[in-house]
Amino acid sequence: MRDTDFKMPFNLDKFVASPSVEELDSLKKSDIVKVAKHYGIEFQPLMRKDEIKRYVLEYLVDESILPSTVLETVITVPTDNTFELKRLEMEMNKEIRLKEMEREREREEREREERERERKEREMQMQREKRQENINLG
Secondary structure (H helix, E strand, O other): OOHHHOOOOOOHHHHHHOOOHHHHHHOOHHHHHHHHHHOOOOOOOOOOHHHHHHHHHHHHHHOOOOOOHHHHHHHHHHHHHHHHHHHHHHHHHHHHHHHHHHHHHHHHHHHHHHHHHHHHHHHHHHHHHHHHHHHHHO
16 A cells, blocks of 8 residues: 555544645545534535535635635536536436327327227128118018
């Protein structure tokens, strides 16, 4: 194991004494949660790591602990996720519409086949009645 492979455990006191975006970026979700709890930042436990990290950064900027310029790079990340989610949602909606159209086409085809079957039945019934009529007249 090289020295670069070994990562020091997270030290909350050290981070609080000298917070940085770089260190925050390197933290695991559990460590970011510790930072958020230390500062009393409210968040939902099921939130993604990026979301909690953004809350922490916004708090640190609001409290003038970090410069506001750090938000410019971080805020764009969730936007990318938002676009990806929107793209996936649109793709899913397209699939749903295609399935609905396919079901509608199948329903119309079944109805057409049913009408055709009924028409043939009526024709056959009329032919039977004509034959019966011819037998009765003959």
